[in-house]
Structures are given as structure tokens and as C-alpha cells.
Amino acid sequence: MCGIVAYVGPKDAAPILLEGLQRLEYRGYDSAGVAVVASKALKTRKVKGRVADLAAVMPARFKGTTGIGHTRWATHGVPSDVNAHPHLSSDERIAVVHNGIIENADALRQRLEGEGVKFLSETDTEVLAHLVSRAVEETDSLEDAVRRALKSVVGTYGIAVVDAQRPGEVVVARLGSPIVLGIGEKEMFAASDVAALVRYTRQVVHLEDGELAVLKADGFHTFGGDARETAKEPLTVDWETANYDTGGYEHYLLKEISEQPDTIARTLRGRLDDRFHVAHLGGLNMDARETRSFKRVKIIGCGSAYYSGQIGAQLIEELARIPADAEPASEFRYRSPVVEADTLYVAISQSGETYDTLAAVQELKRKGGRVLGIVNTVGSAIARECDGGVYLHAGPEVSVASTKAFTSTAAAFALLALHLGRVRDLSPADGRRICEGLRALPDQIKEILTQEEHIRSLAHKYAASPGMMFIGRVRGYPVAREGAQKLKEVSYVHAEAYPASELKHGPLALIGPEMPTVAIVPDDEMLDKNLTTLGEIRARSGRILMVGHRETDQADDCIVVPKNQNELDPILLSIPLQLFAYHAAVALGRDVDKPRNLAKSVTVE
Ligand code: G6P
Numbered sequence: 001m002c003g004i005v006a007y008v009g010p011k012d013a014a015p016i017l018l019e020g021l022q023r024l025e026y027r028g029y030d031s032a033g034v035a036v037v038a039s040k041a042l043k044t045r046k047v048k049g050r051v052a053d054l055a056a057v058m059p060a061r062f063k064g065t066t067g068i069g070h071t072r073w074a075t076h077g078v079p080s081d082v083n084a085h086p087h088l089s090s091d092e093r094i095a096v097v098h099n100g101i102i103e104n105a106d107a108l109r110q111r112l113e114g115e116g117v118k119f120l121s122e123t124d125t126e127v128l129a130h131l132v133s134r135a136v137e138e139t140d141s142l143e144d145a146v147r148r149a150l151k152s153v154v155g156t157y158g159i160a161v162v163d164a165q166r167p168g169e170v171v172v173a174r175l176g177s178p179i180v181l182g183i184g185e186k187e188m189f190a191a192s193d194v195a196a197l198v199r200y201t202r203q204v205v206h207l208e209d210g211e212l213a214v215l216k217a218d219g220f221h222t223f224g225g226d227a228r229e230t231a232k233e234p235l236t237v238d239w240e241t242a243n244y245d246t247g248g249y250e251h252y253l254l255k256e257i258s259e260q261p262d263t264i265a266r267t268l269r270g271r272l273d274d275r276f277h278v279a280h281l282g283g284l285n286m287d288a289r290e291t292r293s294f295k296r297v298k299i300i301g302c303g304s305a306y307y308s309g310q311i312g313a314q315l316i317e318e319l320a321r322i323p324a325d326a327e328p329a330s331e332f333r334y335r336s337p338v339v340e341a342d343t344l345y346v347a348i349s350q351s352g353e354t355y356d357t358l359a360a361v362q363e364l365k366r367k368g369g370r371v372l373g374i375v376n377t378v379g380s381a382i383a384r385e386c387d388g389g390v391y392l393h394a395g396p397e398v399s400v401a402s403t404k405a406f407t408s409t410a411a412a413f414a415l416l417a418l419h420l421g422r423v424r425d426l427s428p429a430d431g432r433r434i435c436e437g438l439r440a441l442p443d444q445i446k447e448i449l450t451q452e453e454h455i456r457s458l459a460h461k462y463a464a465s466p467g468m469m470f471i472g473r474v475r476g477y478p479v480a481r482e483g484a485q486k487l488k489e490v491s492y493v494h495a496e497a498y499p500a501s502e503l504k505h506g507p508l509a510l511i512g513p514e515m516p517t518v519a520i521v522p523d524d525e526m527l528d529k530n531l532t533t534l535g536e537i538r539a540r541s542g543r544i545l546m547v548g549h550r551e552t553d554q555a556d557d558c559i560v561v562p563k564n565q566n567e568l569d570p571i572l573l574s575i576p577l578q579l580f581a582y583h584a585a586v587a588l589g590r591d592v593d594k595p596r597n598l599a600k601s602v603t604v605e
Contacts, residue, residue: 002027002029002070002071002072002073002085002098002099002100002192003021003024003025003027003029003070003071003099003191003192003193003196004068004069004070004097004098004099004158004159004160004172004179004190004191004192005017005020005021005024005068005069005070005160005189005190005191005192005196006067006068006069006097006160006162006170006172006189006190006191006215007020007065007066007067007068007170007187007188007189008065008066008067008168008169008170008187008188008215008216008217009065009184009186009187009188009217010065010186010187010217011065011187012036012062012063012064012065013034013036013064013065013066013067014034014036014058014062014064014067016067016189016200017034017036017067017068017069018034018051018054018055018058018069019199020069020189020191020196020197020199021034021051021054021069021070021071021196022051023193023195023196023198023199023244024071024191024192024193024195024196025050025051025071025594026195026244026252026398026399026400026593026594026600027071027073027193027599027600027601028073028400028594028598028599028600029071029072029073030048030049030072030073030074030079031046031047031048031049031071031072031074031079031080031081031083031084032046032047032049032050032051032053032054032069032070032071032072032084033045033046033047033054033069033070033072033084033085033086033097034046034054034058034067034068034069034070034086035067035068035069035086035088035095035097035162036062036063036064036065036066036067037064037065037066037067037162037163037164037166037167037168038063038064038167040164040165040167041092041164042088042092042093042095042162042164043062043064044086044088044095045057045058045062046081046084046085046086047081047084048079048080048081048084051071064167065167065168065217066162066167066168066169066170067162068086068095068096068097068160068161068162068170069086069097070084070085070086070097070098072084072085073599075101075124075604076101076105076122076123076124076125077121077122077123078122082120082121082122083121083122083123085097085098085123085125086129087120087121087123087125087126087128087129088129089129089130089132089133090117090118090130090133091133092164093133093136093163093164093165094129094132094133094136094161094162094163094164095129095161095162095164096125096128096129096132096159096160096161097125097159097160098124098125098128098157098158098159099157099158099159099177099178099192099603100155100156100157100158100175100176100177100603100604101124101155101156101604101605102124102125102127102128102153102154102155102157103154103155104152104153104154104155105123105124105127105155108127108131108152108153109126109127112127112130112131117130124155127153128149128153128157128159128161131148131149131152131153132145132146132149132161134149135148135149136163136165142161142163142166142169142171142214143171143212143214143223145163146159146161146171146173146212147173147212147223147227150173150175150212155175155176156175156176156177156355156604156605157173157174157175157176157177158172158173158174158175158176158177158178158179158192159172159173159174159179160172160179160190168216168217169214169215169216170188170190170214170215171212171213171214171215172190172207172212172213172215173207173211173212173213174207174208174209174210174211175209175210176209176355176358176603177192177603177604178192178193178206178207178353178380178381178603179191179192179206179207179213180192180193180194180197180204180205180206180207180379181204181205181206181207181213181215181220181222182197182200182201182203182204183201183203183204183205183219183220183234184200184201186217186218187200187217188215188216188217188219188220189201190213190215192603194237194239194377194396195239195244195396195398198237198239198240198241198243198244199241202236202237202238203234203235203236204234204235204236204237204379205220205222205232205233205234205235206235206379206380206381206384207222208224208230208384209381210224210225211223211224211225211230235378235379237378237379238378239395239396243395243396243398244396244398250586251399251582251586251592251593252398252399252593253399253401253403253490253582253585253592253593254582255399256397256398256399256403256404257403257404257449257575257578257579257582258449259394259395259404260403260404260407260445260449260575261441261442261443261445261446261449262442263392263393263394263395263404263407263408264407264408264411264441264442264445264571265442266392266393266394266395266408267392267393267394267408267411267412267415268411268415268438268439268441269393271415272415272435272438272439273435274435276422276428276431277418277422277428277429277431277432277434277435278418278419278422278431279415279416279418279419279422281390281415281416281419283388283389283390283391284372284388284389284390284419285387285388286388288423291419291420291423292423292424293342294322294342294343294344294370294420295322295323295340295342295343296322296323296324296340296342296343296344297313297316297322297323297324297325297343297344297345297346297420298324298325298326298327298343298344298345298346299312299313299324299325299326299327299345299346299347299348300326300327300328300329300332300345300346300347300348300357300360300361301326301328301329301347301348301349301354301357302328302329302330302349302354302356302357302602303402303485304350304401304402304405304406304482304485304486305348305349305350305354305357305402305405305406305409306326306327306328306329306348307406307478307481307482307485308348308405308406308407308409308410308413308478308482309326309346309348309409309413310326310477310478310481311410311413311475311478311479311570311571312324312326312346312348312374312409312410312413312416312417313325313326314474314475314478314567314570315410315413315414315416315417315567316413316416316417316420318417318567319414319417319418319420319421319426319430319434319567320417320420320421320424320426321421321424321425322420322424328356329347329354329356329357329359329360329361330356330357330360332360333356333359333360333363337363337364339364339367339368339369340369341368341370343369343370344370344372345361345364345369345370345371345372346371346372346373346374346416347360347361347364347371347372347373347374347375347382347386348373348374348375348409349373349374349375349376349377349380349382350375350376350377350392350394350397350402350405350409350601351376351377351380351600351601352373352375352376352377352379352380352381352382352383353377353380353381353382353601353603354382354601354602354603355602355603355604355605356602356605357382358381358382358385359605361373361382361385361386362385365385370387371385371386371387372386372387372388372389372390372416373385373386373388373389373390374389374390374392374409374412374413374416375389375390375391375392376391376392376393376394376396376397376405376408377396378391390412390415390416392405392408392409392412393408394408397600398593398600399592399593400489400593400594400595400598400599400600401486401489401490401581401595403486403578406482406574407445407571407574407575410570410571410574411438411441411571414434414438414567414568414571415438417434417567418431418434418435433565434565434567434568436565437564437565437567437568438568440564441564441568441571441572444561444562444564444572445572445575447561447562448561448562448572448575448576449575449579451559451576451579452579454559455559455576455579455580455583456579456583458545458557458559458580459579459580459581459582459583459584459586459587460583460584460587461557462516462543462545462580462584463491463493463583463584463587463588465493465514465515465516466493466494466514466515467493467494467495467496467510467514467515468484468487468493468494468495468496468515468516468517468518469495469496469497469498469503469507469510469511469515469516469517469518469542470483470484470487470495470496470497470498470517470518470520470577471497471498471499471500471503471517471518471519471520471533472497472499472500472519472520473499473500473501473520473526473529473530473533474524474526475522475524475526475566475567475569475570476500476520476521476522476526476530476570476573477497477499477500477520478570479520479547479570479573479574479577480497480498480500480518480520481497482574482577483495483497483518483520483547483574483577483580483581484496484497484518485497486577486578486580486581487577487580487581487584489581489595489598490581490582490584490585490590490592490595491581491584491585491587491588491590492588492590492595492596493584493588496510500519500520500529500530500533501529501533503533503536503537504536508536508537508540511537511540511541511542512540512541512542513541513542513543515542516542516543516544516545516556517537517542517543517544517545518544518545518546518547518577518580519533519534519537519544519545519546519547519548519555520547520548520573521534521546521547521548521549521552522548522549522563522566522569522573523548523549523550523563524566524569525566530548531552531554534546534552534554534555535554538554543556544556544557545557545558545559546558546559547559547561547573547576547577548560548561548573549561549562549563549569559576559580561573561575561576
């Protein structure tokens with residue numbers, strides 16, 4: 001999705017803006033641009049293409065110590081130089097970069113055109129530049145002009161604005177699209193994502209919806225919707241620049257898959273209690289009585305977050321014996337859900353920004369629901385909106401396809417299920433069994449990663465298939481769904497996931513030599529039934545790649561993973577499927593870290 005970077009301070013802004021934009025490349029974009037203020041005039045460059053293309057057209061002298069930059073993901077108007085941000089007012093005094101969507105842009109454009117304004121681009125953003133330009137004539141503060149302009153806007157925005165007449169000042173504002181301020185030494189930064197800031201500062205401030213901030217080299221002021229100044233506490237982020245380098249790996253995706261022994265360990269660190277075999281989750285903000293009071297758990301998230309929620313629902317049902325289910329947040333938010341006081345709602349998000357999930361949380365809060373967040377990004381919008389929660393501490397995930405956040409979320413659910421279970425009927429012995437299982441995960445993941453070469457050769461073997469079926473029963477089903485999701489996201493090979501038990505109720509018609517099946521076959525109560533299903537597939541000449549705990553001659557190929565506790569096996573069974581998708585994508589020459597049409601976090605509706 002679109003990215004914003006802004007700078008004000010003593011240094012030249014352009015190199016800082018370009019570097020920041022590069023850090024945001026992982027989010028997906030189609031054009032890029034910057035504007036800096038120099039000697040009471042704006043200098044602008046923007047291109048369709050990559051940040052490197054923008055850097056290539058920047059003149060050597062592009063001086064100016066205040067500036068804004070943008071990577072655009074086209075919504076209104078095709079990707080082109082003209083439609084790229086920043087957008088300028090007709091007198092080239094005001095420049096604006098914008099994330100989000102202005103829903104009444106057409107009406108505003110018509111009104112402004114009626115008043116004689118000439119538009120250059122097809123974007124919704126350009127109306128903002130003209131609105132601010134008109135307002136700035138009537139007030140002596142840029143902050144006030146931006147506030148006035150935003151009053152006529154319906155929609156969502158994260159914006160950064162500069163005024164050629166006010167070098168040394170940037171105004172930013174947010175409604176539904178993230179803006180984070182970075183505090184430096186006699187310099188200030190702003191961005192839509194912490195990734196753009198970590199090279200320069202760890203001290204950040206997140207803007208809330210409706211807030212606006214004025215940045216100058218010597219500091220910042222934030223204001224609420226009512227124009228009153230708000231007090232903000234800076235947060236220290238522990239993410240490092242190294243998280244945004246491939247660190248010797250060919251792709252972020254492989255790096256992040258390989259990091260999982262460590263990322264799972266970080267999610268668990270300090271949270272397992274060997275004395276009482278319970279989990280300590282300090283951020284839940286609930287006492288034991290409240291924790292016992294819930295009769296149901298409803299989990300919401302999008303994409304891979306939703307599938308990890310399905311694993312979570314099973315863990316909670318099995319360990320805590322509370323009815324639990326997961327639903328896509330993108331559906332939940334629109335179907336006017338019945339919100340119950342004795343249901344615990346859990347929202348999952350790696351980025352903490354996914355708009356559908358955020359909107360679902362807001363709807364729940366409006367209706368009085370109790371919402372916990374399982375979130376990777378500290379201080380993100382979803383984390384702030386929830387009543388409490390569990391941070392993953394998995395470090396930033398850069399590759400568009402989620403891997404380490406997926407397994408860390410599942411591990412966080414195991415902790416939550418243990419916690420909910422141990423205030424109910426889960427015995428100390430079962431508590432110990434789960435604690436031991438969780439502690440074993442990092443080494444077991446290392447063992448799976450040693451099989452990369454075997455998995456690579458299987459990915460090469462199956463990558464040419466026109467499509468693949470992924471099946472699993474009960475605990476294996478969300479694993480199959482996430483495996484299919486990974487494959488289609490990064491390799492573009494068509495993949496369908498089905499409960500293995502449903503195969504005979506329809507999809508068996510697809511099975512034949514052209515449609516291989518990836519079967520998740522853990523060594524659990526479902527083993528015999530799963531082996532019977534493999535027999536049915538073979539009887540239809542279907543090829544089978546089995547992922548499980550022991551080899552079987554019912555399958556053409558097998559990937560064997562170490563056995564953990566039945567409830568925790570889904571975490572380990574997911575990892576070979578990540579490697580399989582990765583190597584299939586490499587074999588097919590795909591843009592592994594930035595698959596076509598996808599964005600890392602979808603911050604629009
Ligand atoms: C996008 C990404 C998915 C991701 C989903 C949820 O659709 O392409 O890979 O799973 O968003 O993201 P979140 O940051 O909320 O976990």
C-alpha cells in the first residue's frame with residue numbers, strides 16, 4: 001500500500017526521503033515522488049516505477065531541508081508520472097502526499113473546477129492540495145489551513161503537507177491511515193510505517209485517528225479533532241535496520257522462514273511458568289474472575305491472520321473447553337454481528353493496521369465487546385484500539401506473505417489457551433505437557449529447516465502443476481488452508497484447501513494426475529481416516545505429497561516433521577509448506593517478496 005515519509009531538520013531532505021521510501025518498498029507500490037522546500041519554492045520529482053527510478057531522475061542539486069515523499073499504489077487513476085504524489089496546488093505553493101481514499105473527491109473536484117481550478121491528475125489526492133491552498137490564503141497557519149481543508153473531506157487519510165512559504169514546517173494528519181512521528185536530535189521525521197524511521201530514530205509517537213501534528217526541527221505539537229493540543233508519550237521501538245535487510249538471504253521470505261526458531265522463542269520468552277504450568281500474559285488486563293467469565297471466544301483477522309486464528313480457535317476449544325471460532329474480519333465487520341457480553345473477542349494482525357480488522361474492532365468496541373489483540377507491531381492502530389492483548393515480538397515482517405508472524409500468532413494462541421484453560425479445568429499435568437511442547441518448538445523448527453533441500457526438490461517437481469489440492473482434518477485443516485494460501489500468494493499456482501473429510505462431497509471430481517494433493521497427515525486420532533483418504537486419491541490416479549510424522553507408501557512423496565503435542569503440531573506442520581511455496585515461487589521466477597496485486601498491509605477498505 002502507499003507509503004509516506006516526511007523530514008524537517010538541518011540536513012538535506014531528499015536523501016533521507018529516498019532512503020525512507022526504499023524501506024517502504026516492501027509494502028507494494030507503482031510510483032514514487034518527493035517534494036522539498038527550498039528558498040520559498042517547491043522542488044518536485046515523481047515517476048511511475050520504483051524508488052530507484054526516482055533516484056535516477058533526481059538532479060545532483062536538490063537542496064532543501066524540509067520535504068515529503070510518497071510511494072503510490074494506484075486507486076484513483078492509472079499509475080503514471082502525473083498521478084504520482086506529491087500533488088501541488090495550482091500556484092505550486094502547497095504539496096501534499098496522501099494515503100487512503102477521499103470518497104467525495106468527485107464532488108469536491110467538480111466544485112473546485114466550477115471555481116476555475118485546473119486539475120492536472122486523475123487522483124483524489126489533488127483536491128486536498130487545492131483545498132489547502134485556498135484555506136492557507138485565509139489563515140496565517142498551515143496547521144489551520146490543513147484542518148479547514150480536511151473538514152470538507154469524507155474518507156480516510158494519512159497526509160503530509162508542506163508550504164513553500166513556510167520552510168521548516170511539515171503538517172501531518174491521520175484518519176484511518178497510519179502516521180507515526182519520529183523524534184530525532186534537532187530534527188523530526190514522519191512516516192506511514194516505522195520501517196521508514198528506524199535508521200534515524202527509535203523514539204516514535206503514533207497519531208490517533210482525527211489527530212494532526214505540526215513538525216519543526218526542534219519538536220512537534222499534536223492536536224485533536226477539536227484543535228486542542230494533545231499530550232503524547234513517545235514510545236521506544238526495538239526494531240532494527242537489520243530487520244529490513246535480507247541479511248545474506250536471497251529473499252526476505254526465506255530469511256523470515258528461517259528466523260522462526262528465534263521468533264517463536266521470542267513470543268514465548270518470559271511467558272511460561274514451570275511452577276504452576278501456566279502462561280503469564282501481562283497485557284491481557286483481566287483478573288482471574290473475569291478470565292473465567294467468558295462463555296465463548298470469537299477470533300477475527302484477515303488472510304493468514306485469519307488462518308492462524310483457526311488454529312487458535314482449536315487450541316482454545318481443546319485446552320480451555322470454551323466454544324471458539326474464527327471468522328474473516330472483512331466479513332465480520334459487515335454483517336452486523338451480535339456482540340455478547342460473555343464472549344471474548346480476539347483480533348489478530350501482524351501489521352496492526354489492516355483496515356478491515358481495525359474496523360471490525362471498532363464495531364465491537366462500539367457495541368461494548370471486550371477485545372484482545374494478538375498483534376506484532378507495538379503501538380499500532382489495532383493494538384491501541386484493543387482492551388489488552390499479546391504482542392508477538394517476532395520483529396517486523398517484510399515479505400508480503402506472512403510466515404513468522406503466522407507461527408508466532410499460533411504460539412501466542414497456545415499461551416492464551418493455556419491461560420484460559422488453567423483458570424478452568426485444564427490440569428497441571430496437561431499444563432506441563434503444553435509448556436514442554438512449546439519449549440520444544442524452536443529446536444524442532446530448526447530440524448525442519450535442515451530439510452530445505454528435500455523440500456526444494458519437491459517444490460520443483462510439483463511447481464509445474466496447473467493446480468494443487470491441500471487437505472487436512474480438524475487440526476490439519478487450517479494448516480492446509482494456510483499452505484494453499486502461501487502457494488497461491490507467492491507462486492500464483494492455483495491451490496484449493498478442503499477439509500479432507502469433504503473431499504468425497506465434491507472436490508474429488510477434480511482429482512487426477514493433473515491435480516496433485518498436499519495432504520496434512522499428523523500422527524493423531526485422525527491418522528487412519530487420513531490414510532483412507534489418501535487411498536481414495538490414489539485410486540483416482542492422484543499424486544500425493546504428504547506432510548506428517550511418518551512416511552507412508554500411500555503417498556508419492558513425504559515430508560516428515562518432528563512430533564510435538566497433538567495440539568501444537570499445526571505450528572510445525574505449517575513450516576514445510578512455507579518452504580514449499582517459497583521454492584515453487586523461485587522455480588517459477590516470481591517476484592517472491594512482492595507478489596503481483598498484493599500489499600503487505602491493506603490499509604484501505
Ligand atoms: C494482506 C496480506 C496478507 C496478510 C493480511 C493480514 O492481505 O497480503 O499476507 O495475511 O493482509 O495482515 P495483518 O497485518 O493484519 O496480519
